[in-house]
Amino acid sequence: MARSSGRSAVAAAAYRAGCVLVDERTGLVHDYTKKGGVISAEIIAPDGGSAERSALWNAAESAEKRKDSRTAREWIVAIPAELDAGQRRELAVSFGAQLASRYGVAVDVAIHEPDREGDNRNHHAHVLTTTRRVSRGAAGELVMGDKASIELSDKKRRELGLGPAADEVKAIRQLWEQTANRALERAGSGERIDARSLKDQGLDREATTHLGPVASEMERRGRISDRGDGNRQVAVNNEQRQELSAQIIDLKTERERRAKISPEAQQSDPLDIFRDGLDKAHAAGDGIDMQIAKRRFELAEEAQANGQNPKHIYSQINTQAQADVISGLYKANEVHRATARKAMGAEGKGHSEGVAERDQQAMPAADLVKAWDGRKVELVRDYRQRAQRLESRINQQIRGISTKRWNADVKHSAKRPAEPTGLFAAFKRSSYETALDAWKATATRIKAWKVAREKDLHKRLERVRGYLTPSGGLAERDAERKLQKERPELAARLPQARDEIKRENEAKKQALLAQKRERQALQKGRPGRGGQGL
Known part of the structure; x- marks a missing residue:
C-alpha cells in the first residue's frame, strides 16, 4: 500500500478490522464500524504479544517520510471451506505469526465471512503487515525500525546476499500451502491446496484476476468494471471447459467405445x-x-x-x-x-x-427493432466503459491535488516564525511581524492552490457519473442520439416498427384469450356463443 496511489495504512486497517481509527498524519477519521462481515481481527507482534491498532498503524505512517512510501503490505488468503470457525481462526493466526517471526514485522489479521453476492464458502483473511521491523520500547510500545528484508530493492538484497524479492513472494505462497495443508490434515480432511500456478499443476483452467479496491467498490455499487467483466468471462470459459471434460472423464470407456467404431466413422x-x-x-x-x-x-x-x-x-x-x-x-x-x-x-x-x-x-419490423436495440446496447456499454475509465482518472487527479496541497501545508506549518521572547523581544517584534505576514500570505496561497481546478474536476466527475447510473442516464440518451444520426432511415421507421410489434403482440394476446374462452365454454357444455348446450 503506497502513498503514491493515495492509500493509507490507517484507513486500510480500519476497513479490514471494521473499526474507527483516526489518521494522525492527515486528521481524517476512518469509521467502518457499520461494515459487516468481519469475524475477528487481532494484532500479532514478533515477540508473540499484541499491540493497540491505532498506535501501531499511526506509527507505521509516521515512520515514512517520502510521498511514494509503502506503509503496509497485504496478503489475502482463501481459507479452506473444510475447516470450522475455530480452525479457520487458528490457521489465519498461525500464518500471521509465521510472517511476524520471519520478517520481524507486526501483523494485523482480519478474518472476513463470504460476500453476500459471492460463494458462501469463501471465508478469507486479510493479513496486513508493517513494512518495517518492530521492537518493544521501554514502555512496552512497538517501535518502528529498519525496512523488512522483503521490502528492500533487489540491488540492496544482492548486496546482502539475498535473492530477488520475487522469490520471497513464492516462498510465502509455499508457506501458506504448508500451513493450510497441516490444518486440513489435523481436521481429518483429505483435501489439499497447491501453491503452484494452474499451468504448473497441469490444470486446464483460467485464473481470475484480483479486483482491487477500486473495481471491488464499483461492483458493490452495481457498476460494471473491466476486471469484473474479465472474471465473469473466465467463469464462463471454465464452466465450458468443465462441461467438455466431463463428457470424456471416463477415458477407458471412451477408448473401448472408439475401438468398436470404424476408423472412417471416427473422423x-x-x-x-x-x-x-x-x-x-x-x-x-x-x-x-x-x-x-x-x-x-x-x-x-x-x-x-x-x-x-x-x-x-x-x-x-x-x-x-x-x-x-x-x-x-x-x-x-x-x-x-x-x-x-x-x-x-x-x-x-x-x-x-x-x-x-x-x-x-x-426489413421486417422485428429485425429492425432487434438491430436498433442491439446497436444501442453496444453504444451504452461503450459509453459506460469510457465513463468508468474517466471517473478513475479524475479521482486520481483530485486525490493528487489534495495530497500535494496537504503535504505543502504541513511543511509550511512547521516553518511558522517563532514569536520572540526574552529581553530583546520588543526589538525583534517588527521583523517577526513582517516574517509572520509573509508566512500567512504563503499559507493562503497554499490553501488556494488549484482550488478552482479541483472544483472543475468535481463538476466533471458529477457529469461522468451521470453515465454510470443504473437506469442508464446520459449513456442511454447519447446512444439514442448517436443512433439517430447514424441511421436516420431506421430512426424514421422505428416508431412504426415498434407499434407494429405492439399490435402483433396484442393480436396474439387476444387470440390466446379467445382460445381460452372457447376451452372454458367447452368445459361448461357450450361449444360456442351461437351453439346449443349438451
Whole structure:
C-alpha cells in the first residue's frame, strides 16, 4: 500500500478490522464500524504479544517520510471451506505469526465471512503487515525500525546476499500451502491446496484476476468494471471447459467405445456443429439469427482453411459473427449507395438511395427493432466503459491535488516564525511581524492552490457519473442520439416498427384469450356463443 496511489495504512486497517481509527498524519477519521462481515481481527507482534491498532498503524505512517512510501503490505488468503470457525481462526493466526517471526514485522489479521453476492464458502483473511521491523520500547510500545528484508530493492538484497524479492513472494505462497495443508490434515480432511500456478499443476483452467479496491467498490455499487467483466468471462470459459471434460472423464470407456467404431466413422467433421446451428436457424425462420448462423459457418470454413479447428475457437467465431451481422445491418445501405454511385456516377444517386430505402422498408419490423436495440446496447456499454475509465482518472487527479496541497501545508506549518521572547523581544517584534505576514500570505496561497481546478474536476466527475447510473442516464440518451444520426432511415421507421410489434403482440394476446374462452365454454357444455348446450 503506497502513498503514491493515495492509500493509507490507517484507513486500510480500519476497513479490514471494521473499526474507527483516526489518521494522525492527515486528521481524517476512518469509521467502518457499520461494515459487516468481519469475524475477528487481532494484532500479532514478533515477540508473540499484541499491540493497540491505532498506535501501531499511526506509527507505521509516521515512520515514512517520502510521498511514494509503502506503509503496509497485504496478503489475502482463501481459507479452506473444510475447516470450522475455530480452525479457520487458528490457521489465519498461525500464518500471521509465521510472517511476524520471519520478517520481524507486526501483523494485523482480519478474518472476513463470504460476500453476500459471492460463494458462501469463501471465508478469507486479510493479513496486513508493517513494512518495517518492530521492537518493544521501554514502555512496552512497538517501535518502528529498519525496512523488512522483503521490502528492500533487489540491488540492496544482492548486496546482502539475498535473492530477488520475487522469490520471497513464492516462498510465502509455499508457506501458506504448508500451513493450510497441516490444518486440513489435523481436521481429518483429505483435501489439499497447491501453491503452484494452474499451468504448473497441469490444470486446464483460467485464473481470475484480483479486483482491487477500486473495481471491488464499483461492483458493490452495481457498476460494471473491466476486471469484473474479465472474471465473469473466465467463469464462463471454465464452466465450458468443465462441461467438455466431463463428457470424456471416463477415458477407458471412451477408448473401448472408439475401438468398436470404424476408423472412417471416427473422423468427425469440425464443421458439423456449425451446420447444425445453421439448420436450426433455418427451421426457426428468424431473420437475424439466420444471418448470424450463416456468418458463423462462413467464419468456421475460413478458420478450417487456415489450418485451425473451428470447434476449438467456437466462442471467438460466434462473437465475431454477431458483431459482423449487427454492424452489417447499419452499413448495408452505405455500401449499396457507394457501389451505385461508383458504377453509375452522379446520375445514379437517386436510384441508389431508392434501392436502399426499399431495402429498409422491406426489413421486417422485428429485425429492425432487434438491430436498433442491439446497436444501442453496444453504444451504452461503450459509453459506460469510457465513463468508468474517466471517473478513475479524475479521482486520481483530485486525490493528487489534495495530497500535494496537504503535504505543502504541513511543511509550511512547521516553518511558522517563532514569536520572540526574552529581553530583546520588543526589538525583534517588527521583523517577526513582517516574517509572520509573509508566512500567512504563503499559507493562503497554499490553501488556494488549484482550488478552482479541483472544483472543475468535481463538476466533471458529477457529469461522468451521470453515465454510470443504473437506469442508464446520459449513456442511454447519447446512444439514442448517436443512433439517430447514424441511421436516420431506421430512426424514421422505428416508431412504426415498434407499434407494429405492439399490435402483433396484442393480436396474439387476444387470440390466446379467445382460445381460452372457447376451452372454458367447452368445459361448461357450450361449444360456442351461437351453439346449443349438451
